[in-house]
Amino acid sequence: MSPYPPIAEHGIVGDLQTAALVSSGGTIDWWCTPRFDSPSMFASLLDSERGGYCRLAAEPRNGEDVTVRQLYLSDTAILVTRFMVAGGVGEVADFMVPVASPAPTDVHRVVRVVRVVRGTMPFALTCRPRFDYGRAPHTLTQTGERFALFHGPDQDLHLQSTTGIVLQPDGNDITARFTLSAGQAAAVVLTSTASGRPGPPPPSLEGAADELETCRAFWLSWLRSCTYRGRWQDMVNRSAITLKLLTYAPTGAPIAAATMGLPEQIGGERNWDYRYTWVRDASLSVRALIDLGLHEEAYAFRHWLRERIELAGSTATGPLQIMYRVDGDPHLSEELLDHLEGYQGSRPVRAGNAAASQLQLDIYGEAADALIVGGDIGAIRGWKALSDVLDWLAENWDQPDEGIWETRGGRHDFTYSRLMTWVAFDRGVRAATEFSRPADIARWTIARDAAFRQIVARGWSQKRQAFVQHYDTDVLDASLLLMPKVGFLSPRDPDWISTLDAMDQELVSDSLVYRYDPGASPDGLRGSEGTFNLCSFLYVEALARSGRLNQARHAFDKMLTYANHVGLFAEEIGPSGEQLGNFPQAFTHLALVGAAMALDEEMQRPRTSPPHHGRERTPSQGITAPDE
Numbered sequence: 001m002s003p004y005p006p007i008a009e010h011g012i013v014g015d016l017q018t019a020a021l022v023s024s025g026g027t028i029d030w031w032c033t034p035r036f037d038s039p040s041m042f043a044s045l046l047d048s049e050r051g052g053y054c055r056l057a058a059e060p061r062n063g064e065d066v067t068v069r070q071l072y073l074s075d076t077a078i079l080v081t082r083f084m085v086a087g088g089v090g091e092v093a094d095f096m097v098p099v100a101s102p103a104p105t106d107v108h109r110v111v112r113v114v115r116v117v118r119g120t121m122p123f124a125l126t127c128r129p130r131f132d133y134g135r136a137p138h139t140l141t142q143t144g145e146r147f148a149l150f151h152g153p154d155q156d157l158h159l160q161s162t163t164g165i166v167l168q169p170d171g172n173d174i175t176a177r178f179t180l181s182a183g184q185a186a187a188v189v190l191t192s193t194a195s196g197r198p199g200p201p202p203p204s205l206e207g208a209a210d211e212l213e214t215c216r217a218f219w220l221s222w223l224r225s226c227t228y229r230g231r232w233q234d235m236v237n238r239s240a241i242t243l244k245l246l247t248y249a250p251t252g253a254p255i256a257a258a259t260m261g262l263p264e265q266i267g268g269e270r271n272w273d274y275r276y277t278w279v280r281d282a283s284l285s286v287r288a289l290i291d292l293g294l295h296e297e298a299y300a301f302r303h304w305l306r307e308r309i310e311l312a313g314s315t316a317t318g319p320l321q322i323m324y325r326v327d328g329d330p331h332l333s334e335e336l337l338d339h340l341e342g343y344q345g346s347r348p349v350r351a352g353n354a355a356a357s358q359l360q361l362d363i364y365g366e367a368a369d370a371l372i373v374g375g376d377i378g379a380i381r382g383w384k385a386l387s388d389v390l391d392w393l394a395e396n397w398d399q400p401d402e403g404i405w406e407t408r409g410g411r412h413d414f415t416y417s418r419l420m421t422w423v424a425f426d427r428g429v430r431a432a433t434e435f436s437r438p439a440d441i442a443r444w445t446i447a448r449d450a451a452f453r454q455i456v457a458r459g460w461s462q463k464r465q466a467f468v469q470h471y472d473t474d475v476l477d478a479s480l481l482l483m484p485k486v487g488f489l490s491p492r493d494p495d496w497i498s499t500l501d502a503m504d505q506e507l508v509s510d511s512l513v514y515r516y517d518p519g520a521s522p523d524g525l526r527g528s529e530g531t532f533n534l535c536s537f538l539y540v541e542a543l544a545r546s547g548r549l550n551q552a553r554h555a556f557d558k559m560l561t562y563a564n565h566v567g568l569f570a571e572e573i574g575p576s577g578e579q580l581g582n583f584p585q586a587f588t589h590l591a592l593v594g595a596a597m598a599l600d601e602e603m604q605r606p607r608t609s610p611p612h613h614g615r616e617r618t619p620s621q622g623i624t625a626p627d628e
Contacts, residue, residue, distance in 0.1 A: 003048035004344050005029070007262055008564035008579040011070055011079040012242070015096035016249035018108050019258045021045065021583070022094045024070045024565070026057030026081050033155070033192040034106040036248060036255050037275040037325055039132040039351075041157060041192060046261050046349055047340040052130030056092050056112050056188060058083035059124040059177065072566050075237055076219040077245055078212065079566070088119025090180065097215045104250045104327075106155075106194040113208050115185035125165065125176040125188060129157050133337050133351065140172040148174050149199065158191040158199045162208070227293030228593075230600035235560060238567035239589035240292060243285065246586045248326035252300025253277040254285060255326060257571065257582035261337075263346035264529040264572055264581045271346055273353050274571075274582040276332060278323045279305070279363040280404065281587050283370035288593045290373065302371055304328065309367070310385040317359040318396065319389050320367065322406075324356075332356040358402040359411070364393050365420025368427040369486070387439050390428045394440075394447045397421040398454070403470070404479045405515055412470040415459035416479040422451040423486050455488075460495070466502035467495070469516055476506050477516045478535035481542045491545035500542060511555035512562075512573055513539045530572035530580045533562075537591035541598040549602055556595055 009024040020031035020042070029051070031042040043051035060066050067084040078095040093113045099105055114123055131138055131152035141149040145166045150157040159174055161167055164186045167174050180186065187208040191200050219241065228236045247254040260273035282301055289298040308328060312319035321330050334354035342349045371386060397418075400411035425448035432439035458471040469477035480499065484491035507514045512531035536559050543552035562573050569588040571581025 002344060004045070006578060007343075007570050007581075007583050008568075010564070010568070010583060011072065011094075011566045012245055012258055012568065012584055013077055013079050013094050013096050013110065014098075014245040014258075015108055016098045016245070016247065017104065018096075019245055020094075020096070020110055021258065022079055022081065024068055024081060025055070026068075026083075026092055027053050027055040028094075028110065028190075029053045030259055031110070032275070033108045034104070034194075035326060036246075036258065040134075041129050041131060041152075041155070043130065043133060043340070045259070046337075046343055047134060050130060050134040050340060052128050052134060054110075054125075054127045054129070054190060056114060056123065056125050057081075058085065058090055059122045060085045061087070061122065070565055072238070073216060075223050075241070076216050077241055078215055078219075083121065085121065088116055088121040088182070090114065090116040090121040090123070093212065095212060095215045097211050098218050099249065102250055106192070106197070107200075108192050109200070110190040111203075111208055111211055112188040112190070113185060113205075113212060114180065114187070116180040116182050118182050120179060120181045122177065122179045125161075125167075125178075126170075126173070127159050127175075127190075128173040131155060134340060135337075138172060140169060140174070142167065142169060146202065147199070152195065154195050156193050156195050156197065156199075158189075158193065160189045160191070160200070160203050162187045162203055162205050225293055225296070228597070230596060231603075232560075232596045232600075235563070235567055236292075236593055236596050239592050240294065242568060242584050242589045243289075243586055243593075244294075244297065246584070247297060247300075248277075251327055252297065252304045253324070253326045253328070254282045254301065254586055256281050256587065257585045259582045260351060261340075261346075261349040262343055262570070262580070262582045265346075266344050266574075266580070267346055268529075269346075269348065270529055271342060271348065271350060272355075272582070273334070273350050274585070276323045276353060276356075277304075277326055279308070279320060280322065280360070280366045281590075283363075283366035285586070285590045286370040287373050288590050288597075291597055292593065305367055305370060306379075306382045306385070309371075309389055310382060312385065312389065317357060318361075318364075319392055320363055321356050322358060322360045322363050323353060330356070355402075355406040358406060359399075360403065360406070361393070361397060361399075361401045361417045362404055362414075362420035364389065365423030365427075365486070368424040372427045372431045383435075383437050386428070387432075387437070390424060390444055391440060393421060393424055394443050397424075397447060397451060412472065413458070414470045414477075415455060415467055416469075416477060416482075418451050418455050418459065419480070419483060419486065419488055422448055422455065422488060425451065426487070452488075464502050466499040475517055476503055478503065478507055478513050478532065478538065479515070481513075481535065481538040484542065484545055485538075491542065492547060497546060500546060503539070507535075508539065511539075511558040512536050530574040532572055533559075533569050533585065533588040534571075534591045536573075537588065537595040540595040541591075544595070544598045544602045547602075549599075552595075552599060553603075556599060559592075559595075 005023045010021045018033045029045040032038045032040045044053040069082045082091040136153045138152045146161045148159040189203045257274035261271045264270035286298045334352040337349040340349040403414040425444045461468045461474045469475045513535035515532045540556045568584040570579035570583040571585040574580045
């Protein structure tokens with residue numbers, strides 16, 4: 001049996017500055033603290049022996065079978081793992097109370113409350129922290145049977161228990177075994193602090209119960225600001241909560257995923273660090289956040305983005321990087337953690353991300369759209385900075401770049417990059433005109449129109465009757481599913497319908513969508529990858545906007561079956577329906593929200609429009625049929 005649980009067999013808890021993954025077996029196998037992008041304290045997800053973990057689970061007698069179920073308390077980030085055996089039913093509730101202060105802190109707590117609701121049940125606790133991705137040694141100090149201090153080079157981990165759980169040393173680790181009966185409960189609290197900071201006060205069951213209620217009240221109150229009331233309420237709520245969990249509250253910067261190193265192919269090399277803020281991903285989230293009524297989160301990110309633009313310098317790849325750390329630090333040097341074997345042997349394990357230095361011109365379009373979509377262009381100084389960025393882009397937009405997918409196969413004239421430079425100039429011209437701001441509007445207009453003409457002339461393949469990945473290929477690319485969403489063309493434009501049909505034939509596999517075909521368009525990396533969940537949900541939205549509602553709804557319903565048991569998605573879906581890549585991925589949940597809202601809107605729209613060009617695949621018959 002593999003020591004690695006499936007990627008999908010996890011839930012996430014967090015306090016808006018850091019997050020932990022909890023497997024359906026009751027193991028915290030990923031936790032980086034005090035920030036999302038800090039070195040790990042628990043990382044057995046990337047190395048079952050060296051990574052470290054904290055397991056709290058039922059320990060059945062005589063090898064009896066255990067049935068495990070995991071769920072979230074409704075509309076919260078409180079994760080409950082239930083254990084059912086012949087002799088009883090018990091559960092562990094894991095949660096982190098969101099940090100009340102907007103300032104960064106080095107104190108973070110995971111609370112684990114265990115109780116038995118029927119019969120009796122024995123439990124086992126094992127706590128084996130491994131500091132700095134398992135590279136740093138630690139010492140263990142115990143002061144009493146309910147307190148243990150793991151002391152690392154720069155951090156401490158305080159492990160405390162309530163009455164009934166006696167902590168026993170096991171070398172420099174801790175174990176405990178205890179039995180509870182119906183109605184009884186106990187708690188274990190993990191508190192990470194800076195090295196040398198005084199430990200927290202002893203926990204109590206009453207205090208743990210109060211913290212749980214505080215956590216529940218926070219999420220229920222926060223979710224009340226969400227205005228979505230459509231057909232997929234539960235999935236959209238879970239996605240909204242996940243997006244919130246992946247946002248660093250002190251700066252408003254959302255990260256791409258909670259993890260690093262989880263593979264796009266088991267045993268392959270496509271293993272990246274996603275614990276950073278991508279300008280593209282975060283910018284594209286702004287419109288969805290506004291549509292959901294989450295204006296505070298949208299505003300916070302726009303403020304973070306304006307700061308990046310105002311502080312932008314001149315580099316070989318332009319005034320903006322494609323990604324930053326959550327505090328805006330641009331330094332993300334990549335290192336290989338060769339001492340870790342990787343998830344199921346998937347190596348190398350990378351910390352940091354070398355793609356930060358790539359030239360990806362599309363980010364300027366996403367950033368401009370994010371800053372302007374809310375009708376708030378910010379302070380005068382911010383407009384000046386944005387204007388300077390667009391002036392730079394006017395000089396530099398017409399050149400090859402690495403493209404949206406951060407491939408390591410060299411630069412090309414990517415159609416998507418040109419599309420988003422068109423967006424940048426279009427939004428800049430609109431904002432300067434609407435808000436009467438000083439700008440070189442004539443220059444931006446010339447660049448906008450030149451980008452448009454170039455895309456139409458060189459991004460279109462007569463052979464494929466479709467817009468293609470870059471100007472020197474006939475390969476298709478799912479990033480272009482955003483063409484109608486950003487307003488480049490109508491979702492019912494014949495050229496777009498033809499492109500959608502071509503994608504359907506080449507990139508779509510039973511509603512699942514590949515980003516591109518790496519065999520036909522080499523990306524500089526070995527191995528293959530699964531279908532890309534972001535693209536699959538963008539495909540649903542594109543179908544819905546083009547009028548193919550039956551096909552769109554069927555594809556959406558099928559996509560939802562790939563969610564894990566608590567409604568979470570990783571980056572990709574593998575050939576057997578397994579989740580692959582970093583987890584949970586914000587971009588996927590963002591696209592799910594967009595697809596759900598598009599479907600709701602289009603299904604409520606009176607069907608008075610004339611039939612569009614193209615043909616719709618009817619799910620019930622599996623054949624091609626004209627639209628109604």
